[in-house]
Amino acid sequence: MHEERTSSTAPSNRQALAWAAVSEVVDPEIPVLTIADLGVLRDVQVEQDGSVLVTITPTYTGCPAMNMFEMDIQLSLAKAGFDKTKIETVLHPAWTTDWLTQEAHDKLEKFGIAPPKGKAGRRALFGEESVNCPKCGSSHTERISEFGSTACKALYRCKDCAEPFDYFKCI
Amino acid sequence: MSDALFKYLVRLADDTVILSHRLGEWCGHASHIEEDVAMTNISLDLIGQARNLYSYAAEVEGKGRDEDQLAYLRNEREFTNLILVEQPNGDFGKTMARQLLYSAFMLPFWEAMMASKDKQLAAIAAKAEKEVTYHLRHAAEWTIRLGDGTPESHRRMQEGIDELWMYTGELFVKDEVEERLIEAGIAIDPESLRGAWERTIEEVLTRATLKRPEDGWMHVGGRNGVHTEHLGHALSDFQYLQRAYPDCTW
Numbered sequence: 001m002h003e004e005r006t007s008s009t010a011p012s013n014r015q016a017l018a019w020a021a022v023s024e025v026v027d028p029e030i031p032v033l034t035i036a037d038l039g040v041l042r043d044v045q046v047e048q049d050g051s052v053l054v055t056i057t058p059t060y061t062g063c064p065a066m067n068m069f070e071m072d073i074q075l076s077l078a079k080a081g082f083d084k085t086k087i088e089t090v091l092h093p094a095w096t097t098d099w100l101t102q103e104a105h106d107k108l109e110k111f112g113i114a115p116p117k118g119k120a121g122r123r124a125l126f127g128e129e130s131v132n133c134p135k136c137g138s139s140h141t142e143r144i145s146e147f148g149s150t151a152c153k154a155l156y157r158c159k160d161c162a163e164p165f166d167y168f169k170c171i
Numbered sequence: 172m173s174d175a176l177f178k179y180l181v182r183l184a185d186d187t188v189i190l191s192h193r194l195g196e197w198c199g200h201a202s203h204i205e206e207d208v209a210m211t212n213i214s215l216d217l218i219g220q221a222r223n224l225y226s227y228a229a230e231v232e233g234k235g236r237d238e239d240q241l242a243y244l245r246n247e248r249e250f251t252n253l254i255l256v257e258q259p260n261g262d263f264g265k266t267m268a269r270q271l272l273y274s275a276f277m278l279p280f281w282e283a284m285m286a287s288k289d290k291q292l293a294a295i296a297a298k299a300e301k302e303v304t305y306h307l308r309h310a311a312e313w314t315i316r317l318g319d320g321t322p323e324s325h326r327r328m329q330e331g332i333d334e335l336w337m338y339t340g341e342l343f344v345k346d347e348v349e350e351r352l353i354e355a356g357i358a359i360d361p362e363s364l365r366g367a368w369e370r371t372i373e374e375v376l377t378r379a380t381l382k383r384p385e386d387g388w389m390h391v392g393g394r395n396g397v398h399t400e401h402l403g404h405a406l407s408d409f410q411y412l413q414r415a416y417p418d419c420t421w
Contacts, residue, residue, distance in 0.1 A: 061298045062219025091223065092290070094297035125311055125371070145205035146309050147212040151302075155205060171301040 011046065018052050019044045021080035025072040028065055029150050032111045035069055039099030042090060051084035052077055057095050060151040060171075097170050108168055109134045114156065116170040131167045133158035143167075172355065175348045176289070177232045178251070179358055181241065182394060184224035185252035188242055189402070190273065191217035192409045196260055206263075209309060213270075216302040223295045243413035247403045248396040255338035257393070257402040261331065264317050264324065268331030270310035271375060276342045277303045279367040280359055288356040311375045318379025325380065332376070333384050340389025342368070 022044050023036035035041040035056065043055040054073055058066050070087050077085050097116035100108075105115035114134045132139050138160035148155040153166040194214035201207035225238035255273060260266045281303055284296035317328040343361045345353070352358035376383050392398065412419065 058219070058298070060216060060219060060302060061223055061295075062215040062217070064215070091294035091298055094294065094301065096301075125308055125374070145209055146305055146312075147205075147209035149208070151212050151215055155208075169305070171305075 014050075015044070015046050017080055018046050018077065018082055021076045021082070022052075022054055022073055025069060025076055028068045028072075030108070030111065030113065032107045033104055035073075037101060037104040037107065039095060040069065046082075049084070050082070051086060052082045054085065054087045055090055056087060057090050057093075059095050061091075063151055065150075095171075097168065100168075112165060113153065114165060114167040116168045118170060129167075129170065131156055133161060133163065134165055135163045136161040172351065173231050173233075175351050176357065177228050178348045179352055180224050180228035180231065180292075182251045184221045184228060184241070185250050186256050186273075187217040187224065188221035188409075189250070189252045189405065190256040190269075191215075191221060192405055193256065193258075193260055193269075194266075197266065202263060210266075213306050213309070216299075216306070220295065220299050220302070223298075227291050227295070239413070243410045247398060247406055250398065250402060250406070251394050251396055252398075252402070253338070253341050254390055254393040254399055255335060255341065257398060257405055258335060258338065259401055261334070262327055263313075264327040265331035265334065267310050267313040267317065268328065268335050270306065271314050272332075272335055272339050272342075272372070274303055274307035274310055275371040275375075276361075276364060276368050278307050278371075279364045280361075283359045283364065287358070292357065307371070311371075314375050314381070315379040318376070318381040328379065329381050332381060336384040336386075337388060337390045340386075341391045341393060344391055344394065346394065 023034055023041060025035045025041075027033050027035065027038060027040075038059065040056050040059060041054070042057055043053075045053045045055075047053055054077075056066070056069060056073075066089065073087060074085050098119055100116065108115040112134050114131050117129050117131060130139055131141050131143075133141050133156075136158060138158055140159045141156050142159060143154060144157050144164065145155040147153075148166045152169055152171075154169050155164065156167045157164045191214045194210045194217070197210045198207065198214075201210060221242065222238050225241045229236045229238060229241060253273075255269060258265075258269060260269075278300065281296045281300035285293050285300060287293045287296065314328060314332075317324040319325070320328075343365055345361055349358050349361075353360045373383065390399075
């Protein structure tokens, strides 16, 4: 059924359809963010033969979510009627939290994760960011650990509302 | 040149995979949950770097091997990692000392590698550099906390640094494999990183009220496959599954 629908669609529509299908895929650990919000999704191309070439880039080199992304991308494209999918992982340019949109920042905060603060760049060896609590907004917070529940997050605690929370590290 | 590049990539991959294995040994054993999570997170970053480096090495070699075969099916004498990274974890202080000595070198190393004429190495470096910044900060903060802590933590932190110091000379050793690549603008001359490494170590040790050990005899050999007894034991654990059940997958 999908086959018929997509094969009768004009190429530009198929391109949009493929993009829409891929950009729906969400992060398994942060389900409020799609791979498009994250900037993990770099490109979607529908080739002459109808196959789809998806280009993604990892947040962290060892990020275990990458395998999950690949499975979910294939699944999402298959559901939209694209059977042949090729996924390419590129490292350049290196992913940075600067690619997170304002919308992504808002979604993170609402979800209870403090969004990355400021621009990624050279940090001093002992520099500590001042991070606002995503629950009560207080800036009276402390870092518990540089490494949180996933590679991309650090663990903080709010000294005012006493809630522990994740901070999406700036890289 | 591709033979030299292959060897160089495998050296870097071996460093990261062995250190990753060592940190993974802490899983479930750290003093508290945050550190358990921290060390396995760092381990995961290093596995990611190792995968990129092994995959690229396999591609450069062009003999049909892949990242897994390079990691799991080579013997001890074929591993060319730094002796520093294969040293046993010891106590938490020693593990942090190893992290500090290695990461303080790798941060300027990856930073310099971002300008390598080899585009893939430069791309791997751009990611690794961001990750190692956090690894170094983590190790530095613990070195200071323990060094400038109780008499007991101070003693242990100093012992960790003292025990590992003789393995730091190997960070700056280069051979003809590297010299050819340095000339071609692909590899980094380790000597050019000595100043940055010294400054970081000096700053952290001073803040930690620790003494910098005297430079004495330096233990080298890892780059030629001549290791301390510890690597073989680590590999028997690390490679067990593929050795016992060849080609198994799940």
